[in-house]
Amino acid sequence: MSTETSxxxxxIDSEDELVALLGTPxxxxxxxxxxxxxxxxxAWLAATPFCVLATSGADGSxxxxxxxxxxxxxxxxxxxxxxxxxERPGNKRADGYKNILxxxxxxxxxxxxxxxxxxxxxxxxxxVSDAPFFDDMVVKxxxxxxxxxxxxxxxxxxxxxxxxxxxLWKPETWDPEAHVPRRAVIAKEVEPSGMxxxxxxxxxxxxxYAKGLYGS
Numbered sequence: 001m002s003t004e005t006s007x008x009x010x011x012i013d014s015e016d017e018l019v020a021l022l023g024t025p026x027x028x029x030x031x032x033x034x035x036x037x038x039x040x041x042x043a044w045l046a047a048t049p050f051c052v053l054a055t056s057g058a059d060g061s062x063x064x065x066x067x068x069x070x071x072x073x074x075x076x077x078x079x080x081x082x083x084x085x086x087e088r089p090g091n092k093r094a095d096g097y098k099n100i101l102x103x104x105x106x107x108x109x110x111x112x113x114x115x116x117x118x119x120x121x122x123x124x125x126x127x128v129s130d131a132p133f134f135d136d137m138v139v140k141x142x143x144x145x146x147x148x149x150x151x152x153x154x155x156x157x158x159x160x161x162x163x164x165x166x167x168l169w170k171p172e173t174w175d176p177e178a179h180v181p182r183r184a185v186i187a188k189e190v191e192p193s194g195m196x197x198x199x200x201x202x203x204x205x206x207x208x209y210a211k212g213l214y215g216s
Contacts (some may be wrong), residue, residue, distance in 0.1 A: 024151070033154040035181040036080040041155060044202050045075040045118045046084065047112050053085070053148065054107040055099035055125075069139060076133050076203070083121070084128070086137045086144035089215055097148075100125045107151060114169050116160025123150045142214040 076084040104124040167173045184200035
């Protein structure tokens, strides 16, 4: 039953309430999930350079981590029910990977720049430190540090409404520093390092920052 908090928030506390508010999905939407890759899914995975990996720890804490590589090298298809995503050098926090060790269930959204629809995969993941297919995931001479191997439970395409509402791919809406300071300023304000703003600007300069994308 809905409850109202002291702040005036009316909460939804049951699935029945949620369905009563939103309605039920069309049959095509409700039944569009599959458990194995089709040719069109493979084509999408071969074309995508970017995805978001969502995980949850044993205590319910969540993480959503972006992953990116050149198209054709982000995702390795092992078979119709299994894919792998490479890990590259990063900040070593490994929040999502720690979650996977405690809870293997993951959700993935795969994007193609300019496309409004996305491909989504839900499944169970494990971390792999080496495998023969790592040779197929080499980028700029560097093998992956590890890979997330995902056994697919559910795969489906998601509609473009969120992208249409946001205008995300419309260049005329892009103004990266209109309302938010540049990355070096953010780092100076919220990530204490002892570096000056000049040093941070140099560190985040695209040609400098790109040198460590795949290792030294």
